[in-house]
Amino acid sequence: MTELSKAAIERIMKNAGAGRISADAIETLMVLMEEYGSFITKEAKKMSDHAGRKTLRGSDIRIAAEIFK
Amino acid sequence: MTELSKAAIERIMKNAGAGRISADAIETLMVLMEEYGSFITKEAKKMSDHAGRKTLRGSDIRIAAEIFK
Numbered sequence: 030m031t032e033l034s035k036a037a038i039e040r041i042m043k044n045a046g047a048g049r050i051s052a053d054a055i056e057t058l059m060v061l062m063e064e065y066g067s068f069i070t071k072e073a074k075k076m077s078d079h080a081g082r083k084t085l086r087g088s089d090i091r092i093a094a095e096i097f098k
Numbered sequence: 099m100t101e102l103s104k105a106a107i108e109r110i111m112k113n114a115g116a117g118r119i120s121a122d123a124i125e126t127l128m129v130l131m132e133e134y135g136s137f138i139t140k141e142a143k144k145m146s147d148h149a150g151r152k153t154l155r156g157s158d159i160r161i162a163a164e165i166f167k
Contacts, residue, residue, distance in 0.1 A: 032106040032107075032109045032110050032113070033102060033106050033110075034103070034106070037101040037102050037103070037106075038101075038135065040101045041101050041102075041132055041135045041136055041139070042135070042139045042154070044101070044136065045135075045136040045137075045139035045140050045143070046139070046140060046143060047139050047142075047143055047154050048143075048152060048153075048154070049152050049153040049154065050153065050154045051153055051154065051155050051156060053155060053156035054142070054154045054155050054156045054158065054159050056156065057156035057159040057160060058135055058138060058139065058159050061134075061135075061138065061159065061163050062131050062134060062135045063110055065130075065131060065134050066107065066110045066111070066114070066127055066130075066131045067110055067113065067114040068114075069127060069130065070110070070111045070114035070115070070116050070127065071114050071115060073116075073123070074114075074115060074116055074117075083117060083118050084117075084118040084119065084120055085111070085116050085117070085118065085119045085120065085123045086120050086122060086123055087120060087122035087123045087125065087126035089123065090123050090126040090127050090130065091126060094130050
């Protein structure tokens with residue numbers, strides 16, 4: 030895991046209004062974001078498998094995110 | 099927005115078991131992951147503000163993620 034860059038996570042946090050951020054906070058959010066992305070992908074894959082498709086589409090991702098919101 | 103790299107998102111999806119993935123699916127998940135990270139950061143900032151701190155900590159992120167799971 031940990032495919033995301035810390036710099037990108039920090040930018041997202043700054044864009045969201047964070048001031049000072051500890052290294053631990055960046056690391057923690059990075060892991061959580063990857064877990065979220067991984068979870069949504071697995072659920073989306075069930076949708077595409079169920080639809081008899083081999084290619085994961087944006088609509089599969091959207092439905093999975095909608096269900097687990 | 100869109101601070102994350104598409105290559106990183108695609109690796110996360112492959113690691114999660116996705117086979118073929120449309121460009122649209124990568125783009126969609128990227129936006130969702132950024133929204134998630136942004137949302138958790140905003141909630142975590144409320145926690146650190148409430149605690150009278152200026153620095154966002156990992157524990158703020160964890161509590162925010164726990165509440166909105």
